[in-house]
Amino acid sequence: MHKKNIIRYSEWLTNILGSLYYSLVVIGNNHIQLTVSKKQLSNVIRFLKDHSHCQYKVLSDISGVDSPFRKGNRFFIVYQLLSLRFNHRISIKVFVNIYKKYLL
Incomplete structure (x- = not known):
């Protein structure tokens, strides 16, 4: 994606995901990184x-x-x-507490 398209796409994601994420960052010219809670991970994915x-x-x-x-x-x-159709990657980051046991 071109820089202008990635900005528009990230704005669209911001609006559509609403409160399902903590932060959305555009890295470089074409990479998006979402930070989400463990609770919302499956919904976002x-x-x-x-x-x-x-x-x-x-x-x-x-x-x-x-x-x-x-x-x-x-x-x-x-x-x-990875989206094969749009040839684009996105990162989803989830913080974890090492003192809790998780069943994902």
Whole structure:
């Protein structure tokens, strides 16, 4: 996507997702990173997979990240999704608490 298109697309995502996300950041010229809560993760991923303007149907990568110098939420998981139809990637970041057990 061109810079102008990615800005419009990110604005559209901001409006359509409403309160389902914490932050949306455009990185560089063509990458979007969404930060969501663990509670909303499945809703956001389902939307990104099923909506006709998104179609992120490929989970290309999952990474666990440790930011030891960060206060508070030190650990997070990053999901990399790919839309084959639009040839575009998006990152979904979810902070995790290491002291809780999760069933995803």
